[in-house]
Amino acid sequence: MPKRLGWIMLVAVGFTLSAYGAQVEVNSVTGKEDGTSPFKYLADAVEFLRGDPFAEDNTITITNDGPHFLDETLKIDVQVKIQAAPGVKPVIVGFFSQAADMILDPFLYVQISDGGGNFLIQIVPQEYSTVELDGLTIIPMADETEHQQFRQTAVIFGNVDYFGNKSTPGAKLIIRNCTITSNDGQNRPSPVTGTAAPLPTDTVFGGAGLELGASGFSALDDNLEPVPDADLEAYNVLVENCLITHCWIYGINIAAEKVVIKDTDILYNGMRGIQNIHGENDAWQSIRITGSPGDPAVFKGNGYVFAADGLFPGFQPFITGTAMRMFGNQVIDFAWLDIVENHDNVPLDISSDNDTRGANIRSLDHVLIANNKGSSLFTTRDGGPTFTTGLAHIPLTISNCTFIGTGQSTPSTGGKSGSIFFYAGVAPVTITNSILGGPNYTGIVLGAEDQSGGDSGIPENITPAGVTIEYSALVDEGPFALGAKTALGARRTAGEIIQTHVIGADPQFASTASSGPDSFVVRNPAYQNAGPGGTFLTGARPPVPPTAVQEWSLY
Numbered sequence: 001m002p003k004r005l006g007w008i009m010l011v012a013v014g015f016t017l018s019a020y021g022a023q024v025e026v027n028s029v030t031g032k033e034d035g036t037s038p039f040k041y042l043a044d045a046v047e048f049l050r051g052d053p054f055a056e057d058n059t060i061t062i063t064n065d066g067p068h069f070l071d072e073t074l075k076i077d078v079q080v081k082i083q084a085a086p087g088v089k090p091v092i093v094g095f096f097s098q099a100a101d102m103i104l105d106p107f108l109y110v111q112i113s114d115g116g117g118n119f120l121i122q123i124v125p126q127e128y129s130t131v132e133l134d135g136l137t138i139i140p141m142a143d144e145t146e147h148q149q150f151r152q153t154a155v156i157f158g159n160v161d162y163f164g165n166k167s168t169p170g171a172k173l174i175i176r177n178c179t180i181t182s183n184d185g186q187n188r189p190s191p192v193t194g195t196a197a198p199l200p201t202d203t204v205f206g207g208a209g210l211e212l213g214a215s216g217f218s219a220l221d222d223n224l225e226p227v228p229d230a231d232l233e234a235y236n237v238l239v240e241n242c243l244i245t246h247c248w249i250y251g252i253n254i255a256a257e258k259v260v261i262k263d264t265d266i267l268y269n270g271m272r273g274i275q276n277i278h279g280e281n282d283a284w285q286s287i288r289i290t291g292s293p294g295d296p297a298v299f300k301g302n303g304y305v306f307a308a309d310g311l312f313p314g315f316q317p318f319i320t321g322t323a324m325r326m327f328g329n330q331v332i333d334f335a336w337l338d339i340v341e342n343h344d345n346v347p348l349d350i351s352s353d354n355d356t357r358g359a360n361i362r363s364l365d366h367v368l369i370a371n372n373k374g375s376s377l378f379t380t381r382d383g384g385p386t387f388t389t390g391l392a393h394i395p396l397t398i399s400n401c402t403f404i405g406t407g408q409s410t411p412s413t414g415g416k417s418g419s420i421f422f423y424a425g426v427a428p429v430t431i432t433n434s435i436l437g438g439p440n441y442t443g444i445v446l447g448a449e450d451q452s453g454g455d456s457g458i459p460e461n462i463t464p465a466g467v468t469i470e471y472s473a474l475v476d477e478g479p480f481a482l483g484a485k486t487a488l489g490a491r492r493t494a495g496e497i498i499q500t501h502v503i504g505a506d507p508q509f510a511s512t513a514s515s516g517p518d519s520f521v522v523r524n525p526a527y528q529n530a531g532p533g534g535t536f537l538t539g540a541r542p543p544v545p546p547t548a549v550q551e552w553s554l555y
Contacts, residue, residue, distance in 0.1 A: 123157045437473070
């Protein structure tokens, strides 16, 4: 007897679910409506699993492409893995009626409360349980009257309240091999998904692709005071090998405690690729955004690349004019990323509002920032990136990176505008095997606590730890020559910048396109022995193979 049919017979005779869980199927064409597997609707399958909601092996396998329609929010409050059968690419299509409390201002999007918003899949975290989505394509339903409805979210993990202590200990979410994108008007993914901006005929998400841990204050009580012995990994999220594109506001909104976004492309999202929202006094947060060696994750075509805001009583939660503002004790890593051709402001702006709550950006490795619009590429202020959190002074390491200005900034005067790296911190910064270049830009600026780049002095409670740049390039030749290699703000000294084995030669990039095998690969022989230990100074890209002349010269 086939395994699935055996399971159906057991169900028919009143089989009781065991701790080993239920393994059921969903098929929108051949599925049944009598409460037995295969189910016709996802909601019925989830309802069936509520008989033993925390069973170890609860699985829903979708066995046809669909589209699978959701007439209302799919609420997942059980431990389950929802997966595509081999060779199947199921499309999940939502209803997305207009929310009654719709707010037209997109920058007020996050100020939603319990019951507000408009969610396609709402995952309600359960203690020490895991929800996994694998191999799904998630799109909104085509809307004949409005192509941009506000406050829609494809998948939300958590409650919808940014205040209080509502996180659930040990709750985990895994999203693998999934696509979240716009609807082509026929309940299929847009034909330009992953390659270009949405078409005028597409219906895009009005809110976020993913809301991760939207009540992520697990370390605060209802009065926003630290909770002793709080679970610092209340929400643990992995997003792997996914594509998130064509969301009108955010690709991913993060308020979870521990998030890893791996091998995931964030493309053509209107407002922000990734948004990080949390309270100023959050006790702990860890975010790692990474690609794989030789296959970087791509941020392209978004508004801001990565934006972060603090939200707490008495604070204006949204700050325009900067792309990234961080508060709290965060430890954030960026690795193997291509941040190219994004629209607004600067790709990475790492800031805080005072020197006691800096942003704990810990490292950037193999990060390419190029072909972006805006006045700066990478800026820090007020205690700097990863500096002064009140609990720790975390050094920043930048290694194997290429930061290239596009020449669209105004000529740099040594201030924040037109700078690649702006430093005003109390923890050390080390830059290794990296290339900083671009017309009208200043390579490294030492500024004070304000955003002007040094019009005022260093606050008395800040003792700068300095910047060390070694085995790297501050380009002063060719089309990417900097307007100035370094600049000093008020009361800053040249001794705060230590340069060791720094060259200025033109990298002679094989290609300045935003993608391709030769994208920002160094060709200048002057770089061949300029890296650490006499190796090739590569920046974010591996060195080119030896030419025939170089091979001939070995004999």
